[in-house]
Amino acid sequence: MIAGPQPLVQNPPIPGGNNAIVAGQNVQIHANNSLWIDVNMAKPGIPTAMFSWSLPGGETVNAGETSGRLQVHNNGTLVITNIGLGDEGDYEVTASNSDGSDSITSTVIVLSYRWNTVWSDCSATCGPPGTQSASIFCINVKSGGTVVDDSNCQHLNRPELPSPRPCVPDNSPCPEPPMIFKADPLVQQYQGFTIDAGQNVSIHQGQSLRVNARIVGGVPDPSIKWTLPDGSKLGPGETSNGVRVTPNGALLINDVRRSDDGTYTVTATNSQGTDTASTTLKVLRE
Template identity: 40%
Template sequence: MNFSPAVLNAIFTLSAIPVLTKPDTLVQTRPLPCTNVDILLGQNAIVHEGYSLVITAQLGPGVTPAPTLVWTLPSGATLGAGESSGNARVNGAGTLLTVSGIAPGDVGSYSATATNSEGSDTLSSTITVDRYSWDVVIGSCTHTCGPLGIKPALVLCRNDSSSGATVAEANCCAEKPTTPPPEPCNRIPCPVPPKFFDPPRYDQPERPISDKDQTIDVAQDVLIIEGNRLVIRARVVKGIPDPDVQWTLPDGSTLGVNERRGRFSVRDDGQLVVDNIQLDDGGTFTATATNEVGEDTAVSRVTVIRKAEIVDRPPQIKVLPSFVQNPPIRRGDFAIGAGQNVQIHAGNSLWIETNLAKPGIPPATFSWSLPGGETANTGEMSGQFQVHENGTLVIKNIGLNNEGDYEVTAWNSAGSDSITSSVTVLIGPKFFDPPRLATIDIGQNVTIVEGNRLVIRARVVQGAPDPVVSWTLPDGSTPKERRGRFSVRKSGALLVKRIQLADQGRYTATATNSGDEHTSVVQDDEISESRSSIGDQTNAIRAPFLSFHKET
């Protein structure tokens, strides 16, 4: 059969009502254990509180024009493609609804409606939120609670007086609940795989850290002397339910918690103890923590030696390259290596670090010779000089008296090694800083910076009735005539504000009462640009001489 172009075009543009494909029924009598749930639209599901729900809508093939999908939530809110509301969101195509951190309030029906110009189709999924199961004791009855997302149609309980038989609530006991049981009651946590504590690692030393018993964490290696006790801790930092710890010994045998075999035992906290350890006990010790959802393994390597095999060796200090320092350190703490020289400004703190090329056997002890002839030894951590266990010397608030050579000696029973650092302390130039506010008594001289304030006290030692003090300024005027920057206080003191170079000279105070008057007399002195010495005169009221310098 032949079709005309017009007929072919009509066939290819045939419109159809959208159809949402209904999936197979999902049989689910209990929520999936502690996991997110992914279902097809049309399937129902039970989801544990706190996990995510994903619902996928499937459209039938060959639907034109392309339909628009709109989701309706249990709250009545609607979401289109790319939209979100609270913890629910729809992807850009509109076919995927995700509900994150699902809560009891999210229980109910989730539906999607596909619509085009030809019609629409709707399909829904019913979601129940479960908070795990728990028991509630009311009187002599123990009630097993169901999901809180919906009210259970039947609450089962165990009547202690009926030999533990499970019966319907109506026949359970008189103290049956009238309200939903309290929560969270005894909520069952989700299982978590075990995980051992991850301790810090360190390089295997040339000799044991100590010639006594040793305690380490599993995953650390150790060198131990024959005859001592070894304890390897198996600290499990997480795991639900509590994991079982088992040890595998170097010979391949295993030990569980609270088990003992000869000199080997495992305590109830999982620690492995080896008493009177022998050369043949060395090797790999493996701890395994296991629970129903996983396991974790950690390994320690143990080396056992005889004490007679330890040979003393002298320490050797590493010689560091010198460095060019220009300019010297002005601010902040500074660190150099022993053997290097430094220029540093006073007031800073200096660290001189001792670097060993060979640590020596037994471990080295450090002693520093200071410029003043004193010494500072390992462990001295008070005062200006501190010596750390690794031989580092710290000089706090360094001063000019700390300049000189600092020699460090690393020593043990097999020998010693020394090296010297030269420290130069610099103090920058500083101008004299005269007082910003000067207060003097009449008869004293002062040097003051232009722009500052001056107070000259005129203290009358005798006079009856009380005298009145008046002042004559260097240019012959009085404070009243000069007003503004010059004033006389009730005490008779003269105040000069924002003093100027033109104000330098002789200031005269006169005390007057009805009986007499007294005026101080002084000779003119040469104006000095430096601080003048304090003089003393015989007058009861004296005239000070002022000199000034200009601050640059």
């Protein structure tokens, strides 16, 4: 007959040693250790009992046999070396002779923690290289890497914290506000003319005028709007009363009239900011 102690869950034994319990006791043990489960016979039995162990996967190992990292001694003691998560479960020992048999079970819970080094995101998301810094956490391997209190890894050597390392962003341009190139203001008289936003011009009726909006930079790409002398607004591809804005943001008046007199303001806007430039048009009489 096997003497069975009251089942209990032992505290995790000191890793690296041979940790022993008695059949009928339950144990928590850290992975990569060895475990001994002794069989305490209340009565040895006559004739002498033979021992066999049923493993969590259903395999049976008899006294004197070895199965991988598991061995059963002739006295019934079960030894598991380099224990792992796959060894978790119920271990039942049976002692039997010609007069009968008796069994008792121990439950083995395998704890698996390790130190894990995690690198931060790159300090630079665009433009020149940045740096990454490291942090070290204790994780529970069984739960898929959940971060746990460092005390669970105190039996393991904590790795040294690596020094920060350089990192390269994805080479995308950094966000920046748009800027409109502003030419020096001038007043000129021409039969037809192309100027840059920020310049002023005098032109005869019936002639044409193109005012370029030269956007310098701007990430993400800015939107462009022209405000006309009457307060109306035009975007690229839009037309109003003979005034048209091209797809690239230039202002076109193909047949200048006296009513076109006034100030035309272009505005470039993105999430980082806004810039404006104004051109004053004076329409000359014939």
